[in-house]
Ligand SMILES: [Fe+2]
């Protein structure tokens with residue numbers, strides 16, 4: 001097989017530049033959003049320009065959530081940009097996801113304190129609307145689910161799986177869709193082709209906490225992972241959770257599948273990936289959007305993205321935490337918190353606010369390569385804090401551990417979320433299975 005390279009861009013959530021996007025109603029919506037919305041035309045243009053500069057890589061894969069919330073005009077604006085990339089020699093393969101079609105009256109623009117309805121994109125029109133980006137020249141197509149297989153090069157195929165499911169609670173592959181997918185994997189292997197997949201929803205929970213969030217993975221992720229992996233699929237690219245993560249799963253039969261989830265193109269840290277497939281490896285490199293033409297209030301792009309993320313978490317903590325607990329976090333440094341709960345924190349971190357650390361720990365889960373591994377001062381402080389809190393966490397373990405195995409040991413659960421020993425969420429080399437070739 002000749003080496004091939006492609007870019008992965010996920011969750012661009014384009015919001016067309018023609019829409020109104022100022023005022024109280026917009027601010028209220030955007031403050032609870034990790035991703036940027038008003039800024040998307042500028043960020044996407046900058047990101048696409050970065051990608052277009054690489055003349056050696058002519059493919060881009062986009063696993064869904066192309067627009068903000070199903071606005072028809074956002075699809076028009078986004079597709080125009082894809083056609084421009086095509087003029088620059090790029091081939092684009094995409095699937096759509098749940099933010100790409102309208103549900104009753106959802107698409108809006110924003111003016112002062114009002115949400116004004118705008119025309120939405122019906123789901124049934126998406127396939128033809130984007131036919132030039134994977135569907136039209138597919139080797140095989142599962143039209144009912146808007147899934148297809150594309151021949152990317154001599155010897156490499158892409159299994160592009162839409163996972164809208166029932167467009168309600170079930171996010172996954174229908175029985176006949178999965179049967180078709182398994183057949184496609186077999187056909188590819190019989191023809192000595194390497195085949196990998198992309199879906200919008202992550203196949204695998206990428207952090208212990210993601211086991212507890214239904215929206216963070218395919219509804220029946222474990223069965224699907226088993227079936228795909230046992231059929232010989234070993235690599236899948238996903239998005240949706242707006243997180244950078246590389247996660248693997250091994251079936252009882254010993255077959256491994258790796259889920260490479262890419263963070264949102266327009267949300268902290270605005271990451272995308274370049275993947276090179278060789279005979280036996282998938283080499284993954286990650287990049288971020290470096291700058292974009294927008295009033296960033298004196299911040300660098302990186303600072304701006306982090307600021308957007310932080311205020312979202314801050315707002316969520318306001319909503320979730322009881323007021324006294326929030327006050328405590330807002331005012332307490334780690335030193336004070338340590339004093340209160342009788343544990344010592346390292347001098348290098350004692351003046352940091354507990355609240356800021358809390359926000360950073362959440363942000364790190366999404367940014368990936370979580371840094372607080374064993375022997376770092378934050379890890380040690382967390383370990384001591386958890387020890388002090390054990391009388392309380394023990395009750396949670398007892399109550400909830402049976403139903404949710406990840407909660408049967410809260411200390412391990414938390415500590416494994418703040419530090420990732422493998423540090424491979426950005427750049428890594430994965431071995432890929434070439435028994436089929
Ligand atoms: Fe999504």
Ligand SMILES: [Fe+2]
Nearest residue numbers: 011065099240
């Ligand atoms: Fe998304």
